[in-house]
Structure formats: C-alpha cells, structure tokens
Amino acid sequence: MSSGPVIAAPAGRRTSPAVLVLPLLVVGWTADTANWVPDLPSLWPQAVASLLVGYLIATRIRHRVSSHAAGLGVASAVAGGFGLWLPGTPMLGMAVLLVWLTWMVGWLTAWLAYRTGQAQWAFVPGLIVLLVMLANLPPSLYVRLAIFIAAAGASVAVFRDPSSKTGQTPGMGLATAGLVMGVIVSVAAWFAPTPSEPLFPEPMEAAASRWNDFWRNTNHIFQDVPNRREIPRLRLTEVLPMTSPLESGDDLMMVVEASEPRRWRLGTYETYTADGWRNKPESAFSPDPTGGTVSPAPVLHAAREVRISVRTAAVMNQIATAGIPAEASVESVRALSPQSEFLLNQGDAQDTYLPPDLEAIRADVLAGPTSPSASDLLAAAGAEVAGETRDFLVVRRTDGAPVPLLALEFTERLIPPWTYESVGTVVTASPLQLATAATEYPRHVTDRYLQLPVGFPESVRAAAAEITSDAATPYEQAVVLQSHLLTLPYSLDVQAPPRGRDAVEWFLFENQTGFCTYYASAMITMLRSLGVPARLAVGFAPGTFDGDRGGWVVEARHYHAWPEVYFPGFGWVEFEPTPPALQNSLALVDSPEAEREEREAVEGTGEEPCFVDGIPCEELEEEEEDLPVGDLEIEPLGEQAIWRGGLASMSVLSLTGAVALMAGWHLRRIGIAGRIRLRLRVLLRLAGARRVPFETPREMARRLAVYQPQGEADLMVMASAASVVSYSRSRRLSGEQQAQLRTAARSWPGMALSIWLQRWRGAAVRWVRRRSRGAATVRGG
Secondary structure (H helix, E strand, O other): OOOOOOOOOOOOOOOOHHHHHHHHHHHHHHHHHHOOOOOOOOOHHHHHHHHHHHHHHHHHOOOHHHHHHHHHHHHHHHHHHHHHHOOOOOOHHHHHHHHHHHHHHHHHHHHHHHHOOOHHHOOHHHHHHHHHHHOOOOHHHOHHHHHHHHHHHHHHHHOOOOOOOOOOOOOHHHHHHHHHHHHHHHHHHHOOOOOOOOOOHHHHHHHHHHHHHHHHHHHHHHOOOOOOOOOOEEOOOOEEEOOOOOOOOOOEEEEEEOOOOOOEEEEEEOEEEOOEEEOOOOOOOOOOOOOOOEOOOOOHHHEEEEEEEEEEOOEEOEOOEEOEEEEEOOOEEEEEOOOOEEEEEOOOOOOOOOOHHHHHHHHHHHHOOOOHHHHHHHHHOOEEEEEEOOOEEEEEEOOOOOEOEEEEEEOOOOOOOEEEEEEEEEEOOOHHHHHOOOOOOOHHHHHHHOOOOOOOOHHHHHHHHHHOOOOOOHHHHHHHHHHHHOOOOEOOOOOOOOOOOOHHHHHHHHHOOEOHHHHHHHHHHHHHHOOOOEEEEEEEOOOEEEOOOOEEEEEHHHEEEEEEEEEOOOEEEEOOOOOOOOOHHHHHOOOHHHHHHHHHHOOOOOOOOOEEOOEEHHHHHHHHHHOOHHHOOOOOOOHHHHHHHHHHHHHHHHHHHHHHHHHHHHHHHHHHHHHHHHHHHHHHHHHOOOOOOOOOHHHHHHHHHHHOHHHHHHHHHHHHHHHHHHHOOOOOOOHHHHHHHHHHHHOHHHHHHHHHHHHHHHHHHHHHHHHHHHHHHHHHO
C-alpha cells in the first residue's frame, strides 16, 4: 500500500540557516560571559560558522553515515587545529573541549533541522549545553535561558521543512500544548503547599548517592576550571581575626540531618594574640602538623557519639561534626596540633609564651644551654634543645605526649552538591561530675591551652579573678564567667579596637558590645588567666529546621564561635557565653548542665524525660494548645514544591513529546488526503453526527456545512484537495491550491471549537426544557 502521494515542495521554500542562528548566539554569548578559559577567542562567531558548515553538510551530503562522519570530522579538525595553533593557552584541554562542543552543537542543530524536519528538536543540543553552563553561573544570568527559549520558539515558528507535504512541521501543535501545560504545572506546583515529608526519599537518596559518586570520579578533570557560580565559601585559615571569616547573609551553607540540634563544629584555634587567633604556636620552627598521635578521647561512660549527615551547598575545607571529630564517610586527613615547641628569648625579656615549668628554668637554661645542668633541667621538664639562633633558643618537648586533633579536612576540593556522614563525640557528664573533676591537667594540654600573649592586660586578669572570687572549682568559674558575659549586649556592628589595643580588653571595658568571637575569646582568655585550659571552636549554630529538606538548614548568618573547656577525665566541654540575640537556635542545644537538670527534675516520678528537637514535650504540647487554628500557615515556597513542579513538568513534556512524535509519524504515513479525512471525521464526531461507512470527503463536507454554514467554503476547499490528491492523475496540488488549503486549514481549530460549543449549548437547552416540562406537569397534576 502506498504511504501517500509525494507533494513537491515549491521552489525557493527552503529556510535560510540564518533563522537558526539567534539561539546559538545566546549559547556562545553565555560561554563568553563565563570566561571558562582566559584569553580564549570568542565562541559565538564559531557557533555561527559551525551552523553554516553543518547546513552545507546536511543539505549536500545525502548519505546519513557520511554526513555524520563529516560533521564529527570537521568539529574534531577545528578543535585539534586550535590546540596546535595555540599550544601555550592556559587550560588547553578545556579550551579544546569548548571549541569541539561549539562545533558539534552547530552541526547537530543544522542536521536535526534539515535532515529530520523536526525543527522543534534542533535546539535540544544547544539547550543542554546552556543548562550545564547556567548551573555553574550566577543566578543573575538565568535570564539567558528565557532568551534562548524565546529565540528558539521564534526560529521554529518561521522554519519550513521542505520535506513536509504542507510545509508545516508535524507534531508542533502537540509539542506546543505540552510546553504550555508544563509551564502551567510548574507555576501551580511552585505555589502549592509543601509536604511535611520528602517525596520519594529512598529513590531520591539513591539517585543523589550515584550522582555524588559520578561527580567525585569525574571532578578531577575540571579541577582547574573556575566555577563562575556564586557559591559561598568558608576557608578556615591559619590566622582568624576577631572579624567573622564569613559575611553574614542568607547564603545556604549546608543541610544537616541529625537526631538532635547541635553546634556544627568545623575546627579549633589554640593560640590567642591581641587581635585574633592562630592555629599554630608562636614558633617559626613548627614541625609538619600531620605527624604525631591524637590525644585520647573522653571517657566512654561520660561521652556519646553523634552521627550526622551533611548535604553541602558551599565550598568548605573542614568536615562538619557534632562534638569532637572522630570519623567521616569521605576521604579526609586529620589536622593535628604541631608538637610543642617554644622559643626562649636570649635577651632580657621573654616576648613569646612559655609554659610555667619552662618559665621557671628559663634563666638557668639560658645561662648555659649546653651545660650538663641545663640538659638535666630540660630533661626533668620533658624537653631538649632543638636549635639555637642569635635571638632564640628552641626547646622541644620529648615526652612523647599525644597531640590534639584540631579538625577533619577534605583531601580534595569538593564542589557542591555533596553529601557525607560524620561522627563526633560529645560529653554527657553532669554538672556534679564536672564540678568534682580533677585539676591535674596533662602537659600536652597546658602547653597549648593556657597560653596568653606576653603583656596580656592585667585588667582582664583582675576582672576574671574578681568575677570568680566565690567559685571553688574550674567548672564553677566557667559557669560564673559565662553568666557574666551573657549580660553584655550583642551586636554585629562593632567598632574595631584601636591599633595595638588588646581586643578582649577593648570588648570588656570600652566597647562592651560584640559578637560571638568576642564573647568566646573573653571567656577563654579569662579562664586561661585563672589556670583553666580552654580553646576556641568555630562552626555553625544549629540553624533552622526544615521538614521539606529533612534537616537543619544552615546559612551564612549561622556562623558561630564558642569556647571549649578541658576537664581531666572527660575531655572538652562546650560552653555558650554569647547571648542568643541572633542565633536563636542555640537555645535548642542541650548543654550538659541543662540535660542533667531535666533528668533530675523527673527523677523519682517513674517517667522518662521526653525531648523533641531539644525542647521538652510538655512545652511543645502547651505551644500547640495555645496556637489558634486560624493562625496556622503553610509556607507556599519550598524545595519540594519546586522539585515536584519540575518532575511533573518534565513528565508532561516527555509524554506530550512522545505523543507528538507518534502523531507526526502517523500523519506522515497517511499523507495529506488522510490528514484531511481525519480532520473532517473529528469535526463530525464533535458535532455528534453518526459515522457513515465509505463516505467521501465531499459528502462529509456537505454534512458538516449543516452545522457550520459560515465555514462551508473552507470545508469544500479541504474536501477538494483530498479528492485531487487521492483521485487525480498527477496526485499533486498546484501552488494556488496549496495556498488555498493552508488558508482553509487555519480555520479548522475555530470550527472545532464552534461545533463543540454549539453541541453542548443545544444539550443544555434541551435539558432546561425537559426540566421545565416536568415542573409544569407536576403543577398541573
């Protein structure tokens, strides 16, 4: 059976490739804006050239395999020639890849447009490349996607497929309908209420895990390619000034899945200076920090492990943990404190920190550093002379003491999104246990965490002693100092201390307002002046819990610093001297003393304490009872709603695209006569007319004229065209007949709507009349 007559396309009807240029210009323009490779020649002229070459190949080389080989060969030759022409270009591999992709996109666009006749699919390669680029560019450039879609739509609208019987691209109506439906579904889902639980959690997690594995394996290829997207970055460097290393804002840093809210710890700082903190002792001879052994973990009966899952949205060097870091699911290295090493000033004044035991023997050692008596004194202190310069005598500990673990760090740069798990240790000791803890601190602790700079203000020492005058134990001293600092006002707008002025002294006695780093530094230095080891921990407050994302949403504004105090036998305990003015989520964190007090409050009642996200269950029940129903609101904008809209939109587009392809294939197979018969049958079906077997197009048109008298002329034009193509000797339409058919075909959607409305209007009138007659019969009876 014949697949239908072939109608020759009118001469000169082939569309110029200039129609397809504008969308490709948007792709090249975006690539130039990104500037992936410095000094790379502009890509948009290459996009235009590749489209023209692709047009010539697609229209001149008829054999399919040969045309594909020619397109691939030209792209590879141009990219290879570029590599040979500019061998000194930075990131040459990435430059060659960009050139090759540009020429491949141009070739595929031309081939899809002129060899398949499916202009609506010709811009898919360019769309894919554009989406990949925009995923790594600032959101301000996302408007380029709208420009590309508008340009592609305009190109498709004016493009004419010379192989089509009527010069129209098959399936465009269904594809357009699918696009419109997808947009409507996305908008509706955007404003829809968000679900309380994640959609399809297991498949989504599995997909995310596979994506992370793929990204990690391929990431090294693009290590040197700059990411132009505005991704937040937090890098804890060796020096931490009193100012925050991260600008406060709404930038998403990470989402933490955890069974309870905690402070998310990134690292610690050991050495205090007058204007900030350092991660290393004040020594120019610090050994490689990767050596040594880690200090012992807290006693198991007073500590527990906390496992969290972190989905990163920012670039960070350190791994986030709850408590002291123990392990992580990703490859990492342990950042350890350097081995203890000190400088004895050979002048009159000691201007660097020395532990008390070395300070006591300093004069004797300097009197004869190589004498047996000096060696004996150093050996008794577990130290030895490691070197000597004109100004300093370098003394190193030799007692083999373990070195503390400062942080877990990634071994390579990980670009978000990324998911990992980490395990940390938190102390669960009660206030009574901490208050009765021993005060004999290990040497490796006192060497590092009693340090204060030479010339530390005596006013701060005196204030610490006065505030804690009634405290009998280090724990009580820490609690009293914490309570005192909580009374000082909190502010992010803090004037920097004058040059040469100690930051803590300025904060306590002059400015008397500050943010977390000032509060934590004041508590740490005052405790150190009292002989209590303490250090600075940095990371984030818990953040905001989001059920849609299944965890705690941590933003840049949640950056936080807090003190950790050492208690022999238990380890490092977190304290919080910063008022919760900005970090309200800190009130949800269970401090050791608060947790113990809650347990003691229910002791003897036979009931177990109940907590939800750190809040007692009784308080939650009271809050729920006090909330009026009318005040309950559902946040309309959420990640799950957007994802739901995206998935629904992609499903609609995929379904309509498949239907459009099938419809296009079917319409091509039945030819122009079959398409006219199909349209006439649809109109008869909408009118509710019965089907007559073996009815000719002219007979169908006459029957339809009864329902649509004003469209009789167009119906007869379509019927005549079907008769000419089906029964004439030439089976071809003249140019005039084709023009008349195109004009008549445009009226078909209007006639279909009019017939459908007329049918249902008549049905409604008949239903009203029946109801009226029935009511009249009842009244008459």
